[in-house]
Every structure is written in C-alpha cells, then in structure tokens.
Amino acid sequence: MYFLLFVGGIVLLALVLNLRQRVQRLEQFLQSGSTQSTPEPNYSAVPRPVYSPPLNAAFEPSVQPIQAGSIDLEKFIAWLKEDWLLKLGAFLLLIGFGWLATYAFLNNWIGPMGRITLGIIAGALFIILGSWRIKDYLNQGGVFLVLGSTTILLTIFAAREIYDFFTPLSALVVMFLSTAFVALASVKYNSQSLSLASLILAGAAPLFTNSPAPDYVGLFLYLFVVILGAIWIVALTGQRELTAAALILVAVYSWPHLFSLTSADLGALLPFAYAFTAIFFITNTAGILKLKGRDIIPDLITAGGNGLFLLSWIMAAAPDEWKSLIISAWMIVFAAGAFLTFRLTQRREPFYVYAGVGVAMLAAATAAELNGAALTIAYTIESGMIALVAYVILKDVHVAEGVSLLLLGSIVLSSNSLTSPIWATSVLHKHFFVLLVLGLTLEGLGLFFLPRVREAKDKEASQVNTSLLVVGSLYFYALLWLSLHALLRNDDTAVMLSLVVYTIIGLITYFYGLANEKRVLKIYGAVLLVFVVGRLLLVDVWKMEIAGKIVTFFMIGALLVSTAFFGRQRKIADHPSSNQ
Numbered sequence: 001m002y003f004l005l006f007v008g009g010i011v012l013l014a015l016v017l018n019l020r021q022r023v024q025r026l027e028q029f030l031q032s033g034s035t036q037s038t039p040e041p042n043y044s045a046v047p048r049p050v051y052s053p054p055l056n057a058a059f060e061p062s063v064q065p066i067q068a069g070s071i072d073l074e075k076f077i078a079w080l081k082e083d084w085l086l087k088l089g090a091f092l093l094l095i096g097f098g099w100l101a102t103y104a105f106l107n108n109w110i111g112p113m114g115r116i117t118l119g120i121i122a123g124a125l126f127i128i129l130g131s132w133r134i135k136d137y138l139n140q141g142g143v144f145l146v147l148g149s150t151t152i153l154l155t156i157f158a159a160r161e162i163y164d165f166f167t168p169l170s171a172l173v174v175m176f177l178s179t180a181f182v183a184l185a186s187v188k189y190n191s192q193s194l195s196l197a198s199l200i201l202a203g204a205a206p207l208f209t210n211s212p213a214p215d216y217v218g219l220f221l222y223l224f225v226v227i228l229g230a231i232w233i234v235a236l237t238g239q240r241e242l243t244a245a246a247l248i249l250v251a252v253y254s255w256p257h258l259f260s261l262t263s264a265d266l267g268a269l270l271p272f273a274y275a276f277t278a279i280f281f282i283t284n285t286a287g288i289l290k291l292k293g294r295d296i297i298p299d300l301i302t303a304g305g306n307g308l309f310l311l312s313w314i315m316a317a318a319p320d321e322w323k324s325l326i327i328s329a330w331m332i333v334f335a336a337g338a339f340l341t342f343r344l345t346q347r348r349e350p351f352y353v354y355a356g357v358g359v360a361m362l363a364a365a366t367a368a369e370l371n372g373a374a375l376t377i378a379y380t381i382e383s384g385m386i387a388l389v390a391y392v393i394l395k396d397v398h399v400a401e402g403v404s405l406l407l408l409g410s411i412v413l414s415s416n417s418l419t420s421p422i423w424a425t426s427v428l429h430k431h432f433f434v435l436l437v438l439g440l441t442l443e444g445l446g447l448f449f450l451p452r453v454r455e456a457k458d459k460e461a462s463q464v465n466t467s468l469l470v471v472g473s474l475y476f477y478a479l480l481w482l483s484l485h486a487l488l489r490n491d492d493t494a495v496m497l498s499l500v501v502y503t504i505i506g507l508i509t510y511f512y513g514l515a516n517e518k519r520v521l522k523i524y525g526a527v528l529l530v531f532v533v534g535r536l537l538l539v540d541v542w543k544m545e546i547a548g549k550i551v552t553f554f555m556i557g558a559l560l561v562s563t564a565f566f567g568r569q570r571k572i573a574d575h576p577s578s579n580q
Helices: 002-031 072-081 084-106 112-133 138-161 168-188 192-208 216-237 241-258 266-290 297-317 323-345 348-369 372-394 397-413 430-456 459-487 491-515 519-543 546-561 563-574
Strands: none
Touching: 112 138, 112 168, 138 168, 138 192, 168 192, 168 216, 192 216, 192 241, 216 241, 216 266, 241 266, 241 297, 266 297, 266 323, 297 323, 297 348, 323 348, 323 372, 348 372, 348 397, 372 397, 372 430, 397 430, 397 459, 430 459, 459 491, 491 519, 491 546, 519 546
C-alpha cells in the first residue's frame, strides 16, 4: 500500500508540474493582448529540451542568466534557484523514502530480498520518470535521473554492507550501469551538469562495494574505463571541464598510494598512471589544437595537473635506477607537445604550460641522478640552455629573460659552495667550478640578451638583464676572494689584493659610465667603491695587522686620489679657455 501511494504521489507530482506549465503559458499568452489566433502548442513534438521556469515564478522574479566571468559559487546559487521547489521536493522524497524503508524494515514488513528489490525498483522508476521529463524540461529530468541513480547506488551499498548480497564485482557493474545511463542522457541532451554528476557517481561507486580485500589493480582498471567514458563525452559534447574533473578523480584515488598509506604494489599500478597521463595529454593537445583563438584555460589547468600527477607517480613508484630515464622520456613528450602546439596555434599559453612541465621533469631527472655540487652545476647549465631555447623558439627577449629566473634555484644551491670548509685548503675543487659555471652562465646570458634588450626597449627586461650581469659579477668577486684566501697563507694579503682589484674595477666602470652617460654603470662602480671603503673602515681596520693596514689603506687611497687627475683632464678638455 505504501509503495503504491509512493508511486502514485510521484505520478501526481509529474501531472501537476505539467499542468502548471500549461497554465503559465496560457497566462502569458492572455497578458500579451495579442488578437492573433495561435495554435495549441504540440508538447510532444518539442525537438529539444528547454529549461523550465522556476515553479515559484508567479511570486518571485525569474532567475537572470549568469554572465560570462561569474564565479562558480554564483552559478551554483543560480542553479539552486532554478526549479528550487523541484529540487527541494526530490530531496524530501529521498529522505521520506529512507524513513519509509526504515520503518518497514523495523517492523519486518519486507524481507531482505524485498527491501533491496524495492530500492532498485524505486531508483529505476526515478530514472524512467527523468527520461520522460527530460524530453521537455532538461533541468527537471536531470534531477530525477541523478536521484534514481543515487538511489540505486545506496541500495546496492546497503545490500553489500548489511545483507552481503551480490559480489563486489556484480555490485560495481550494477552501479556503473545506472551511472552510465545518466552519462548517455548528458550526451544526448548536452548537459554539463549531468555529465559531471555521472562522473561523480561513477567515481564514488567503488566506495560502495564493501570489498573484503582491496583489489587495487581492479580498482584502477575500473577507473580507466570511467576515464575513457568521460573522454568520450568530451569528444562528443566539447565539455572540456570534464577532463579536469576526471583528472581530479584519478588523483584522489592515487593519493593514498603516493603517500604510502596503503600496502599496494605500486609497481603494478604505475602502468595505469602512464595510461591516464597519455589519455589526458592526447585529449588536451587535441583540444588546444582544435580550439584556436578560444578560451583554453581548462585545458591548461589539466595539462599542468597531468604533469604533476605523472611526476608524483614516477617519484613514488618507479625503480630508482630507472627514474631519470623514465622522466627524461616523458620530458621529451611534453617538450614536443609544447613545440607542436606553439607552431600550429601560435599561442604561448600552451607552450608555457607544457614547457613548464618539461622543465620540472628535467629538474626531477637531474635530482634523481646527481647531488651536491654536481647537481648545482647541472641545474645551472640546464637553466641557461632553457632560457636560450625559449628565445630561439619565441623570439621574445622578455619571456626568455623571465625563463632565466630558473637560475634562482642554482643560486640557492650554491650557498653550500660559498661556505664550504674546503676553501681553507685548496683552490681547484668542485665548489670552485660551481661558482665559476654559475658566474659564467649569468654573465653569458646577460651579455647575450643585452643588445636584444636595447633593441626591444623593454624596461622590465632591461632590469632583469642588469640583475643577471650584476649577480654574475658578484660570483666572480666571491671566487676571487675565496681563491686568494685559499692560495695565500696570509689573510691580510688576500684581503688587500681582493680590495685593490675591486677598487680598480669600480673606478673603471664608474668613469666609463660617467664618460658615456651610462647611469647603470656609474651607479655600479660607485656602489662597489663604497663597499670597499666601508669594509676597510668597519671590518679590516679592526682585524688586520698594522703592516697590512698601512699597505692596504695606502694602495686604496692612492687609487682613489688618482681619480682627481682624470676629473681635472676632463674639465680642461671641456673648458679649454680656463688655462688662458
């Protein structure tokens, strides 16, 4: 009796909704004041579903369409407002059905098999009602479809959890079929919300199987089938956001394995990670190439997340002796994708994302093989080459100099070479070459980009180029300082020679900038001279022996005083009449 009343209530609700729509259309026709005869619309011949107005449209203003650029929260709120009475009623029906089933179970009205059968029949009825309703009203029909599929999932979960009906595999198959029906409807009616709902339901289905022993290989095989279905939907409907959602689903299931929260054999799951990565890579690349000149933000997010997903799996599951080789192979794939998308679309966003993933993989491969000073040298050379390759491909000095900021990683790693205790005993060692290679790379990039920066007249690029040259010179100063202290047994002599060289370089750059009106060189030379004098007065005057103080102060002072003659000659050259 309760079951018949329940089904009758659903049918009555559907009839009321249909009559309400007819009444609303008739009222709109009468209010328009049109005198023309209009034939009765044929609702059975509607070629495509339309969005139904809210059930409370007589009392509240209609929901305004969401403008482009609105945030997802506003879209979700707007979705809730549309047919909110229907959604609320569906939610209450689901709760009421649960209470009815609970009451019947407690009073033993229905046996275990009947209870499960009742739940599956109820879910099937909701799906049938949604299939009928979606032909005319997309939003209402979608709600009933999702409600029916969810009911079946919860019923199968109860069958497995409480009564131990079905096997984990058969339960998963039944749940998957119910979600597949929702997916088919999303393709037929091109509904993004239904596509996302079907993916979520299909992804949650393995959690409801109550498997006695976890079968991770079977789980990832099921996820592979789900991902193929999602990609099929994307190919037919163009809903590229579904690809990002599918990647998130796989990442969620991968999380426990990547952080050793399970005892699964990671080596058996690593091929699935390769397969997922390949599918997402091909889908993204095809989407970017197809959507020339259109918004590709979802594809870019998926591309970056895909690279991070793959790199995490390789670092966690691949054998140590094969990590660098595997990462290098995938790095070539992503680099080829970057070059291909840029050549065919002339868009830089895909190039940046794919190239960024390739750079991250190159860094990971290098870290897997090297450490210490060798790692710093390798990072330095790789970063310099990447900056040059970026300029060759893009022909944009601004972007290329931005890429050169990858050298910041090498600069951080070089701190160990600057403070290594080995400088107290020898000069030529691995830390010497770390500072030498880093200084040469910085100076080389700065000198390479200098004429191109001047030609482009890019102020920001000019600042980056100046930073490259200045930081590179600092490494040469540090190398000179450390080498002289290691080579000479007398620290005072090493300090004196270093400061003299610094002073000469400062004077040369200062007067060259002054003569040629190069403001940057003038400031550079002045700062270097101030550093020398400041160190003499604040540090060396307290640490040196008296003989070292005398010689050092005399030499530095003589060099500075000699500048008066340079200034005098220039003044005479500028004003020849001053001697008359």
